[in-house]
Amino acid sequence: MLVDDSEHEHGRSTRPLHALGTSDAPVIPQPRPHRPWRWPRSASPPPPAQPPAQPPADPDHPRPIYFYDQHDPYYEFTIFSPHPIEWEGHTYPTAEHLFQAHKFITDHPDLVTRIRHLHSPREALEEAGRLRRLQRSDWFDVNVGIMDNILHAKFTQHPELKASLLGTGNREIIEDSPVDPFWGCGRDRQGRNELGKALMRLRDRLRQPTRNDTTRSTRASGQPGGLEGSEGDAKWESSIRRPAAY
Numbered sequence: 001m002l003v004d005d006s007e008h009e010h011g012r013s014t015r016p017l018h019a020l021g022t023s024d025a026p027v028i029p030q031p032r033p034h035r036p037w038r039w040p041r042s043a044s045p046p047p048p049a050q051p052p053a054q055p056p057a058d059p060d061h062p063r064p065i066y067f068y069d070q071h072d073p074y075y076e077f078t079i080f081s082p083h084p085i086e087w088e089g090h091t092y093p094t095a096e097h098l099f100q101a102h103k104f105i106t107d108h109p110d111l112v113t114r115i116r117h118l119h120s121p122r123e124a125l126e127e128a129g130r131l132r133r134l135q136r137s138d139w140f141d142v143n144v145g146i147m148d149n150i151l152h153a154k155f156t157q158h159p160e161l162k163a164s165l166l167g168t169g170n171r172e173i174i175e176d177s178p179v180d181p182f183w184g185c186g187r188d189r190q191g192r193n194e195l196g197k198a199l200m201r202l203r204d205r206l207r208q209p210t211r212n213d214t215t216r217s218t219r220a221s222g223q224p225g226g227l228e229g230s231e232g233d234a235k236w237e238s239s240i241r242r243p244a245a246y
Contacts, residue, residue: 062170062171064172064173064174065168065171065173066174066176067176068176068184069176076161076164077164077173077175077195078195079150079151079154080094080121080122081094082094083095083154083157083161085098085150085153085154085157086153086157090116093121094121095121095150095151096121096125097116097118097124098116098150098153099146099147100124100125101115101124102150103128103135103136104128104134104135104136106136108134114127144194144198147194148198148202151199151202152202165199165203165206166206168203172196173196173199173200173203175196182194184196
């Protein structure tokens with residue numbers, strides 16, 4: 001079969017485009033019309049970011065109050081807070097001063113004066129530690145009762161503190177000290193929290209004032225309970241436990 005090579009030149013057709021058949025015409029690409037981008041039908045746009053759901057408040061089990069750091073709420077519940085206390089005719093700069101002084105109040109009045117005049121509660125704590133060998137022999141039997149008495153004096157002499165304590169409702173109060181598992185809850189929060197318990201006892205007592213509150217003795221005898229009062233006072237004192245602590 002003879003082939004007419006006049007229509008081919010180096011493998012390309014020499015016929016003009018208008019002479020080509022429909023099936024032979026090259027397809028000239030046309031630009032695609034612009035369409036706005038849409039989510040695929042099989043997918044949906046992600047929902048807007050939402051904050052994590054918070055568990056509803058349980059009025060029967062309110063969250064505990066943790067206190068400890070100076071710049072956090074309820075620092076005034078600590079015995080380091082700068083609230084002076086009048087006791088036996090003298091002014092103690094903080095409850096810590098008064099608490100540490102009680103370790104020597106029965107036998108060493110000179111040490112009581114020394115501690116009362118120290119500049120900071122930290123200094124009072126450290127000085128009492130250095131004098132530990134001279135502290136009263138019954139200290140670990142009476143320390144919790146003494147703390148109750150000191151807190152009562154502090155919160156009744158400063159009405160704003162009393163209002164703050166009563167404003168906590170029925171919430172548990174916990175001293176969040178990582179270094180003290182006796183007065184605080186300790187690093188693992190499994191400690192005894194004796195200071196928090198003392199504050200909650202005081203809160204209950206302030207809700208039920210008795211006539212003896214106005215004449216309550218502030219004697220520094222350190223006798224268990226440290227109070228003289230009505231039958232209600234006796235019940236309150238009987239709840240005090242006095243395990244060993246500093």
